[in-house]
Amino acid sequence: MTTIYLVRHAEAEGNVYRRIHGWYDALITDNGFRQIAALERRFQDVHVDAVYSSDLYRTMTTARAVYRPKGLELHTDPRLREIHMGVWEDVPWGGAYHFHREDMRRFNHSDPTWQVEGSDTFAAVGQRMCEALHDIAQAHPDQTVAVFSHGTAIRQALADIKGLTPEEWRSQAHGDNTSVSCLAYENGRFHVIYEIDNSHLGDELSTLGKQAWWRKEAKQRDVNLWYRPLDWKTEESVYLEARREAWTSTHGSDVSFDGESFLRDARLHLEQSPWGVTAAMADDEIAGLIQLDAKRYSEDNAGYIPFFYLMPERRAKGLGVQLIGQAVSYFRPLGRDKLRLRCAPYNTTAKRFYEKYGFVKVGEEQGSRVPLDIMEKYIGYDR
Numbered sequence: 521m522t523t524i525y526l527v528r529h530a531e532a533e534g535n536v537y538r539r540i541h542g543w544y545d546a547l548i549t550d551n552g553f554r555q556i557a558a559l560e561r562r563f564q565d566v567h568v569d570a571v572y573s574s575d576l577y578r579t580m581t582t583a584r585a586v587y588r589p590k591g592l593e594l595h596t597d598p599r600l601r602e603i604h605m606g607v608w609e610d611v612p613w614g615g616a617y618h619f620h621r622e623d624m625r626r627f628n629h630s631d632p633t634w635q636v637e638g639s640d641t642f643a644a645v646g647q648r649m650c651e652a653l654h655d656i657a658q659a660h661p662d663q664t665v666a667v668f669s670h671g672t673a674i675r676q677a678l679a680d681i682k683g684l685t686p687e688e689w690r691s692q693a694h695g696d697n698t699s700v701s702c703l704a705y706e707n708g709r710f711h712v713i714y715e716i717d718n719s720h721l722g723d724e725l726s727t728l729g730k731q732a733w734w735r736k737e738a739k740q741r742d743v744n745l746w747y748r749p750l751d752w753k754t755e756e757s758v759y760l761e762a763r764r765e766a767w768t769s770t771h772g773s774d775v776s777f778d779g780e781s782f783l784r785d786a787r788l789h790l791e792q793s794p795w796g797v798t799a800a801m802a803d804d805e806i807a808g809l810i811q812l813d814a815k816r817y818s819e820d821n822a823g824y825i826p827f828f829y830l831m832p833e834r835r836a837k838g839l840g841v842q843l844i845g846q847a848v849s850y851f852r853p854l855g856r857d858k859l860r861l862r863c864a865p866y867n868t869t870a871k872r873f874y875e876k877y878g879f880v881k882v883g884e885e886q887g888s889r890v891p892l893d894i895m896e897k898y899i900g901y902d903r
Contacts, residue, residue, distance in 0.1 A: 522657045522705040523664045525568075526678075528671055528716075530555040531697040531727045532578040537845025538613045538744045542605035542639075542672075547901065548581050550878055555698045555725050560585040562700070562720040563666070568592065570660055572652075573668035574600035577901055582698065583668040599652035602670030603645045606638030610849055612842070614744035618803065630675075630689035642689060646676035653677060657705035671695060674716075681710045697727045730838075745842045746801050749794040750809065752787075759786060759797060762809050762829050770867050771890050778889075785826060789813050795850060800830075800843055807834045810843045812850050822858035822896065823851030841877055848899050857900030862892040871895075 530552035534541030548556070563586050571587040573579040575596040587594045608616055616624050626634040635641050649669065656665055669677075671694065678701060679692045695701070695716030702713040723729050733742050750759060763782045767775075789796030792814050800808040811827035825847055830840055847859055862885055863870050871893070878897045885892035 522660055522662060523713075524653065524657060524703040524705060524710075525563075525566075525664070525666045526653075526674055526701040526703060527559070527582065527666060527668045528674055528695050528697055528699050529576075529578040529582040529668060530559070533845060533848065535697060535727050536841050537848065538742070538842050539845050539849065540605050540608045540611045540613060540616060542602045542609055542670075543576070544605075544609045545577050545901075547899065547903070548578055551725065551727070552578075552582075552697065555721060555727075556582055556585045558720045558722075558725055559698045559700075560589060564589070567664055568666050569663035570595065570656075570665045571668070572597055572600065572656055572665065574598065574602070574670065574673075576601060576670075579668040579670065581903075583666070585698075586666045597652050597656075599648040600667065600669045600673065603642070603672045603676075604638070604640040606636045606640075608636055608639065612744060612746045612846070614801070614842075615746035617744060618746050618801070630692070632686035632689065642672075642676055643686070645673050646680040649673050649677035650680050653703070653710065654705075654708075657710070674701065678712065678715055681712060694728065696721065696729075743802050743807075743837065743839060745807060745839060745846075747795075747798050747846050748801060750797040750799045752790060752797070755799070755806075756783070758799075758806060759783075759809060762831075763827065765832070766827070766829055770864050770870075775890060782827075786811060789826070797827075798846060798850075800839075800846065802834070802839075807831055807839060808843055810846055812847060814851070814854060817858075817860050818856075820858065820860075821856055822860045823847065823854065823856040825859060825861040828861060840873055844877055844897075852899060857898065857902075859897045859899055861895055862888075863895055865891055865893050 531549045532552060533546040536549055568586055568590055571583055571592050572595045573583040575598050583594055623636060630642055632642055656667060674695060675692045679689050684692060693716055696718040699716040699718040701715040703710050704713055718726060731742055760779050764777055767777045786797050789811055796812055798810050799806050808830040809827060813824040813826055816824040828843060863874060874895050879895040881893045882896045883894040885894060
């Protein structure tokens, strides 16, 4: 009998930025690296003969929990990739909900008819996953193998192995990041020993424990943002009032607010790109703004965020991290491997938020009217 541990990747950017990442090559988050450490402890005393993963960064990185401590080689197989989301790749989930509500309903119900331009179907994912798992099991008779894959891909594989009909696919439970399923392979067939166990994480490290989208009994749904360029002709005043509120709440009323200089900078960034000032939308309401400057710090291969803002009523609700995801989505295709922004050292709430999501102080702004720390977050793949 061959034993296969089928493991979902650790928490990755799409999981917290709330973006659609199938074949998009997302990074592991800081919490994801803590999950990987917990997974390594789980497998510390488990004998493993071989390790496989998809060829995407988030699975290959998660697989380090097993192959590195045990001195094994990592084998990659693209058949273990996540479902390809086609034209939805790197689209915010909020955008898919807003503009493609019926398609999203079918996706969330694992409807076998779901497909968007360029995407896989659920059936195709299950077929290639099961083919890969059979090939791996046959290559390792009477051995133990760890296989690292992705959420929907694992769901479809489990559904197929359990013989669920397409109408029953939606009943297959979702697995947490780094959740483990154990399969036995004998006489050419798999059976499930246990599935999607995340007992090594605990509440503190769990990703799904902090989200509601997967809970059938959830009383309140998650807020998934989508983005559009700010309409400067009609919404310049929205930007100005947001700048005024941010300035006053941070620096107080004793330091004069220079609205015209902020407007001048915003116009320059809008000349670079219509996304220079971006509105973060919750349904049809502006929930926040993010300003993006592709020129400043470009010599350091960094993307600059001059303004990062949530409306007061949207704060302290876990939404700010999604704006970081929008900045990553804008700057990474430009080849940038860092984000930079400025934060007043006495703005402790903002500073704690930035530090939580990987920003570190790298300098202090010179010649500014108020004290400002320069903070930076690495968004490259060399980690």
